[in-house]
Amino acid sequence: MEIEKQVQHLTERLIYIRDIFGDKHNENIRLLVSKMEDYRRREPSLSVRERRAAVLTLEDLFGFVEKKLEAELSPMDMVRIVRHPQRICLRDILENVYDNYTEIGSMGEHSIDPSMVIARAYITRRRGKKTIDQSVMVIGQEKGHGEEFRNGGSVKPWGNAKALHYMKVAETENIPIHTFVFTPGSYPIEDTPGAAQQIAANIYGMSSLKVPVISVISEGGSGGAEAIALADRRIMLSHGYYSVISPEGAAAIEGRLRSGQRASQELVEKCASQMQITARDNLRMGYVDHVIQEPNLGARPYHYEFFRNLRQELLRVTDEVSISVRGLHLFRALRLRSRRKQAIKGLDFEKAYVRWNLPSSAQNRLVNRRHRKFRRLSLHAAPDYTPFSKRLSSLWQEIGWGLYTHFKYDMLQRQQQKVAEYVDEVKSEWTLFFDRILAPWRMLMSKIRGAERKVSVETERQLTELSEWDDNQEQRGGNWVYVSAKARIDRAVTCPNASTHGCLDLWAPDLYGEFAGVCTNCGHHFPMEHQWYLHNVFDQGSIFEFATDVEASNPLGIEEFEVKLAEAKRKTGHKSGCMVFEARINGVRLVVAMLMAAFRGGSVGAAEGEKFIRAAERASRKRFPFLAYVHGTAGIRIQEGTNGLIQMPRCTMAVRRYIDDGGLYIVTYDTNSYAGPVASFLGCSPYQFGIRSANVGFAGPGVITETTGILVPPHYHNVYKALSRGHIQGIWDRREMRFNLYRALLTMGGRNLYYR
Amino acid sequence: MLDISAVLEEIKASPYTELSVRAPHCGLLTFPGDLKPGDPLSGPVGEWKEKPGTLLATLERERNERPISCEEKGELAALNRELDGCFVEAGTEIARYRHFLSREEVLQLILKRALHLFIAPERAKYYFVPAVDIKFKVSGPKAVTVHDGDELFIMSRMKREASLRYSGPEGVIYAVYFIYNQNVDAGAPLIGVCPPDLVPQVEEAVLRVQTEWTERN
Numbered sequence: 001m002e003i004e005k006q007v008q009h010l011t012e013r014l015i016y017i018r019d020i021f022g023d024k025h026n027e028n029i030r031l032l033v034s035k036m037e038d039y040r041r042r043e044p045s046l047s048v049r050e051r052r053a054a055v056l057t058l059e060d061l062f063g064f065v066e067k068k069l070e071a072e073l074s075p076m077d078m079v080r081i082v083r084h085p086q087r088i089c090l091r092d093i094l095e096n097v098y099d100n101y102t103e104i105g106s107m108g109e110h111s112i113d114p115s116m117v118i119a120r121a122y123i124t125r126r127r128g129k130k131t132i133d134q135s136v137m138v139i140g141q142e143k144g145h146g147e148e149f150r151n152g153g154s155v156k157p158w159g160n161a162k163a164l165h166y167m168k169v170a171e172t173e174n175i176p177i178h179t180f181v182f183t184p185g186s187y188p189i190e191d192t193p194g195a196a197q198q199i200a201a202n203i204y205g206m207s208s209l210k211v212p213v214i215s216v217i218s219e220g221g222s223g224g225a226e227a228i229a230l231a232d233r234r235i236m237l238s239h240g241y242y243s244v245i246s247p248e249g250a251a252a253i254e255g256r257l258r259s260g261q262r263a264s265q266e267l268v269e270k271c272a273s274q275m276q277i278t279a280r281d282n283l284r285m286g287y288v289d290h291v292i293q294e295p296n297l298g299a300r301p302y303h304y305e306f307f308r309n310l311r312q313e314l315l316r317v318t319d320e321v322s323i324s325v326r327g328l329h330l331f332r333a334l335r336l337r338s339r340r341k342q343a344i345k346g347l348d349f350e351k352a353y354v355r356w357n358l359p360s361s362a363q364n365r366l367v368n369r370r371h372r373k374f375r376r377l378s379l380h381a382a383p384d385y386t387p388f389s390k391r392l393s394s395l396w397q398e399i400g401w402g403l404y405t406h407f408k409y410d411m412l413q414r415q416q417q418k419v420a421e422y423v424d425e426v427k428s429e430w431t432l433f434f435d436r437i438l439a440p441w442r443m444l445m446s447k448i449r450g451a452e453r454k455v456s457v458e459t460e461r462q463l464t465e466l467s468e469w470d471d472n473q474e475q476r477g478g479n480w481v482y483v484s485a486k487a488r489i490d491r492a493v494t495c496p497n498a499s500t501h502g503c504l505d506l507w508a509p510d511l512y513g514e515f516a517g518v519c520t521n522c523g524h525h526f527p528m529e530h531q532w533y534l535h536n537v538f539d540q541g542s543i544f545e546f547a548t549d550v551e552a553s554n555p556l557g558i559e560e561f562e563v564k565l566a567e568a569k570r571k572t573g574h575k576s577g578c579m580v581f582e583a584r585i586n587g588v589r590l591v592v593a594m595l596m597a598a599f600r601g602g603s604v605g606a607a608e609g610e611k612f613i614r615a616a617e618r619a620s621r622k623r624f625p626f627l628a629y630v631h632g633t634a635g636i637r638i639q640e641g642t643n644g645l646i647q648m649p650r651c652t653m654a655v656r657r658y659i660d661d662g663g664l665y666i667v668t669y670d671t672n673s674y675a676g677p678v679a680s681f682l683g684c685s686p687y688q689f690g691i692r693s694a695n696v697g698f699a700g701p702g703v704i705t706e707t708t709g710i711l712v713p714p715h716y717h718n719v720y721k722a723l724s725r726g727h728i729q730g731i732w733d734r735r736e737m738r739f740n741l742y743r744a745l746l747t748m749g750g751r752n753l754y755y756r
Numbered sequence: 757m758l759d760i761s762a763v764l765e766e767i768k769a770s771p772y773t774e775l776s777v778r779a780p781h782c783g784l785l786t787f788p789g790d791l792k793p794g795d796p797l798s799g800p801v802g803e804w805k806e807k808p809g810t811l812l813a814t815l816e817r818e819r820n821e822r823p824i825s826c827e828e829k830g831e832l833a834a835l836n837r838e839l840d841g842c843f844v845e846a847g848t849e850i851a852r853y854r855h856f857l858s859r860e861e862v863l864q865l866i867l868k869r870a871l872h873l874f875i876a877p878e879r880a881k882y883y884f885v886p887a888v889d890i891k892f893k894v895s896g897p898k899a900v901t902v903h904d905g906d907e908l909f910i911m912s913r914m915k916r917e918a919s920l921r922y923s924g925p926e927g928v929i930y931a932v933y934f935i936y937n938q939n940v941d942a943g944a945p946l947i948g949v950c951p952p953d954l955v956p957q958v959e960e961a962v963l964r965v966q967t968e969w970t971e972r973n
Contacts, residue, residue: 491819505781505820714806 003048006055009302010036012086013062020080020297021069028065035061063296070296073239076272079247081239081298082219083184085146088299088306090117090180094138096307097314099124101138105162109149113159115187117142118166123315127353134356136318137170139163139228140180143219153219154187154707157198160227164202167209174357176212176318179228184246186224186679188699188707190716192725196675196698199227200652200683206230207371207653208660210363212321212356214314217242217279217288222636222645223679223698230649232321232370235313236279236288239298244645244676245638247272253638275641276556286377287642290317315349322356325365371657374650375613381555381606381643386547394546398621405623478514482535484528487512493526495519516735518692525693525734527671530579530596530631537738538592542584547614552576552600552607558639564600572599577637578608580615582624585742590627591619597632597671604677605637609647612681613654616665620657625664625749627741628682635675644676651681659686664749668737669696669719669728687748688728690719691737696728760957763869764964767862771972772854774833777824779848783817787840793833797826797853813850830855856972862965870958871931871948872924876940880913882920883936897929902949909946927951930958 014032021029039054046054073081081087094101094117101121105111117140122133141153155163170177186195193201203226206213215231220242236242245253250271251263263271276282279291292306292313299306358366386394455463487509495503503521511517516536517526534543552568552575554561569575577599582591593615595602604612612628619626636644659665667685669678672695679698682688690696697717704712715721722728732740779785788811799809809826812835816822833852844850857865876882884892885907891900902908902922909920930950934940950958 489819492817494820494822505817507818711803713804 003051003055006059007039010055010058010062013066016084016086016300017066017069017297019084020077022080024077025069025072028069032062032065066296073297074269074273075241075275075278076247076269078239078278078298079241079272082182082241083152084298085143086300087143087145087218088301088303089144090138090140090142090182091144092301093140093180093307093310094119094121096304097311098122098136098138099133104166109147112162113156114144114147114149115141115151115153115183116155116159116163118163123311125315125350125353127351132353135173135175136356137166137173137175137177138180139166139177140216141183141224141228143182151187153183153224154185155183155224155227156187156189157191157193157195160186160198160202161193163228164198164205167202167206167213171209171211174211176214176322176356177209178314178318179213179215179231181215181217181220181225181229181242183219183221183224185221185707186227186698188704189710190697190721190725190727192727194698194725194727195223196679196696197683197727199223199679199698200681202227203230203649203652203680204656204684207649207656208367210360210367211358212318212366213370214317214321216292216310216314221246223648223676226645226648226680230370230374232366232373233290233317234288235290235292235317236282237299238279238291238294240279241277242279242282242287242642242645243275243277244636244641245275247275247277250275250638274556274558275638277641282642285380285642287646312349318356319349319354321366322358323354325358325362325369327359327362371653374646374653377650378606378609378643378646381553381640382550382610383553383607384547384550384610386549390549401621405621409623478516480513480516480532480536481540482532484512484517484532495522495524497522497524518734523692523733525691527597527632528734530594530598533594533629533631533670533737537741538583538585539587543581544583545579545581546618547580547611548575550576550607550611550614552605552637554639555606555643556639556641561639568598568600572596574599576607576611577602577604578611580611580618582618582622585738585745588625588742588745589622590625590745591615591622592627592629594629594631595633595677597634600637601634602630602632602673603634603637604644604647604651605640606643606647608637609644609651612647612651616651616654616658616663620661620663623663625666625745626658628665628667628685630667630669630673630677630682632671633673633675633677633682635677648676648680651677652684655681655684664745666741666744666748668732668741669694670734671695672717674698674700674717683727686729687744689730689732689740689744690722690728691732691734692719694719696722760866760870760954760961763866764961767857767865772830772856774852774854775828775830776849777812777826777851777853779815779844779846779850780822780824781815781817781846782844783815783822785839785842785844785850786814786816787835787837788813791832791835793835795832797828797830797832799826799829815844824850826853828853828855858971859965859969862969863962866958866961866965867931867948870954870961871950872927873945874922874924874947874949876934876942876944876946877920878911878913878942879939880911881937882934882940882946883910883912884908885910885919892929897932898955900929901952902927902929922949924949925951928955930955 014036017032018029035058039058042054043051098121101119104118104120106114106117108114119138120135121138122135124131124133126132141155142150143153144150167177186199188195207230213231215229215234217225217229217234217236218240220229220240222244225242247268248263251267252261254271255263255267257263276285279288282288283291290313292310295303295306489508491508492505493508493511494505495501497503497519501522503519503524506515506519511526512528516532517528518524519526552565554565574596577596579594579596580592582589584590593612595604595608616626636647638644655665665685665687667682667688668691669682669688670691673682674697678696695717696719699707701712701716704710719728719731723731791812797810801807801809808823811823812826813824814821815824830853833854835851836849839848839850883889888900888908903926904923906922907919908922911918911920927949929947931948933945933947940946
């Protein structure tokens with residue numbers, strides 16, 4: 001019976017090897033197949049003892065071949081490993097790594113989203129003779145060895161919402177969080193709360209969780225991974241991958257394939273290796289902190305030694321994070337530092353005990369540390385060519401501004417406010433008191449003068465006449481400062497709504513000139529270039545650009561991408577797809593970060609992220625409101641791989657710092673805004689507005705249909721739909737953007753715009 | 757009185773409607789090269805009819821090209837090739853195509869001629885009044901005879917209920933178009949009323965259409 005089991009096990013191993021390598025390494029696979037067949041043929045004639053010996057030999061052979069194949073694993077092989085149903089999944093980890101656990105809110109397929117599993121678990125450790133149960137919140141995607149209802153670990157928005165909810169619970173309970181990333185990507189649907197908006201909420205929430213967060217990445221697919229992967233320490237399994245897009249998706253974009261077409265295997269393999277998605281690559285680039293070695297050809301549920309290592313590593317890292325922010329930790333920290341080596345020697349971490357719940361001072365240190373950690377990432381991928389002298393002067397300016405605002409707002413204004421509040425109180429009392437005393441006298445006077453009392457001419461005019469058109473506000477009567485180059489072409493344009501709304505053709509000079517690209521009949525907004533906004537929304541000559549020398553680069557050395565980047569730089573005259581500047585609206589100063597659709601579709605890479613962060617920091621330093629004007633973004637720049645992906649948490653954290661400091665952050669979407677940026681630093685804003693006819697969403701219609709099989713109706717991502725779903729907070733007419741933005745600044749920022 | 761058989765024969769004699777495509781405005785006309793009479797045409801397709809039908813011509817005015825697509829499934833009958841590359845006035849006939857009637861369309865045509873449709877006055881949920889409802893459930897729709905001025909429906913919207921009287925010729929209810937507990941848009945038909953003596957004929961015609969009518973692909 002036992003021998004039968006062993007043979008069955010070997011058969012499964014063979015199937016696994018075949019699945020991983022497909023047509024490659026045929027001679028090795030053939031060898032294993034022939035040996036297995038040979039054994040089966042001989043089996044009836046062998047005695048039990050001979051059988052046992054034969055199986056042992058077979059096992060040795062399997063071990064040998066697996067070791068040999070391990071050395072030749074390509075990145076795409078690793079992708080196939082993590083996707084294989086035999087790969088370890090979260091429930092295996094819960095069973096084998098933790099001493100006890102209770103699953104929260106799910107029982108098989110009965111769950112709000114079976115692809116997200118949450119559990120309260122504990123690990124029992126010893127200190128002297130005492131045993132202590134240390135609780136953790138375990139959160140992760142569950143692939144369930146290919147169970148269909150798990151969706152392969154693609155989490156729906158409500159699954160991510162549940163994860164965030166229990167992270168907050170862990171924060172309340174002051175217990176650390178272990179997250180396990182097993183996802184090929186998020187399930188791309190817009191149903192409330194919306195894939196993008198929920199991921200944004202998760203990243204925003206996680207950035208300042210006051211408990212240690214440790215994440216373990218096996219399959220880290222893009223936004224779905226980021227939804228739970230923002231952590232103090234990120235561990236990666238050696239055969240895992242962590243990438244901005246699946247190799248197939250990258251190949252489809254590289255090969256310019258239409259939906260439904262499949263990329264060739266060679267192209268997919270090439271993309272997988274070019275994108276640098278493996279654990280080793282990510283460790284080298286600094287996006288993960290440690291790599292845990294897996295058994296040959298990846299961990300499977302029967303690799304108990306691997307689970308032991310994982311447990312040790314989790315204990316060590318959680319200890320390390322907790323202790324690093326505690327006040328008194330000198331000896332324990334020293335010991336921890338040397339313990340990584342000891343673990344390899346076989347010493348376990350079950351003994352020394354570090355409390356995982358943190359006092360409040362340590363909690364703040366933990367959050368600050370996390371923010372600093374992410375701020376430092378990906379700097380190498382965003383080269384800054386600012387001359388030294390300029391850097392020095394801007395450093396002085398920054399220090400000056402810092403001191404000035406600290407003095408003005410933190411010291412002076414606080415005192416001023418206190419005095420003003422007190423004076424106000426006294427004044428109110430005084431007025432009330434005098435009103436009472438003077439009331440009879442006033443009544444008498446009004447009776448005497450009642451007939452003569454007259455309203456001033458100006459007040460009467462204001463009350464009786466219709467309000468006048470103000471050329472400086474709203475639509476400026478069609479007299480725009482900047483007129484699009486498209487208005488110089490003598491041609492007619494048909495509105496896309498002509499068939500349903502009966503719009504007549506518009507003459508381009510009218511449409512792109514006076515009408516500001518808006519159909520006069522139905523109000524459809526034709527896309528306009530970003531220059532139109534720069535000139536017509538902000539005060540004349542008020543724009544001051546900074547961080548101009550941070551340049552988009554090709555950190556992964558993707559073939560021919562250098563040329564494409566150079567072309568985009570030449571075409572737009574900008575060095576990256578993000579322009580950051582200070583500007584004024586009716587004298588109100590603000591900092592703006594603008595993503596330009598003209599520069600590689602407005603995609604966000606390391607340079608764009610860095611500029612965005614600098615803009616947020618500048619706004620914070622100067623106490624200005626911060627506007628993200630998204631003229632269009634196609635998502636994270638896939639050619640930068642993880643360097644781009646990491647901008648999601650980085651920029652969101654910058655926004656979080658800014659908002660926590662009391663800033664006003666407004667986002668305006670124009671044309672098309674999709675994917676990563678919307679699912680992070682844009683989607684996390686409490687005030688998001690869409691320009692009419694814009695589209696906002698997570699994945700485009702083609703991707704939704706391809707991944708989920710759901711047909712998407714026309715105008716699925718339109719801003720009106722986004723507003724109905726609760727993803728954005730309002731819709732603005734392009735011609736009234738200046739007016740609306742100014743009003744938003746006044747109404748949302750209060751009198752001083754910055755301080756609440 | 758309406759002669760159903762004659763109507764059916766009439767439809768059979770010309771089993772299609774011939775539709776004319778005209779220039780929506782003036783402009784320079786160009787035809788796609790490979791289009792010729794006899795070619796099958798497709799109408800708008802997709803779940804939401806979001807993909808336009810076969811391209812019949814392109815009309816360019818002031819450097820603005822407008823595609824003219826086929827609105828119904830059918831077969832191209834005539835194409836005014838002589839206009840290719842010419843400037844045409846608005847309303848000029850560009851092409852004619854035949855749209856072959858489907859079984860459903862034939863049925864609708866017959867019922868439209870034979871029935872009086874009673875229209876929903878506003879968007880609401882509609883129910884039969886209890887007396888009619890019981891009769892309806894026990895003996896089927898054709899057992900209910902309605903007269904002008906009969907109280908026939910309860911119109912329910914946002915918890916407000918109002919009664920609705922039937923107006924139109926006397927007859928039996930032949931078809932019910934609304935679904936219990938679902939909203940009906942204003943202008944949508946609620947019931948189709950048929951003169952009692954015409955019922956057997958209509959039923960026979962429907963049966964014949966359903967069994968005999970062959971649809972052309």
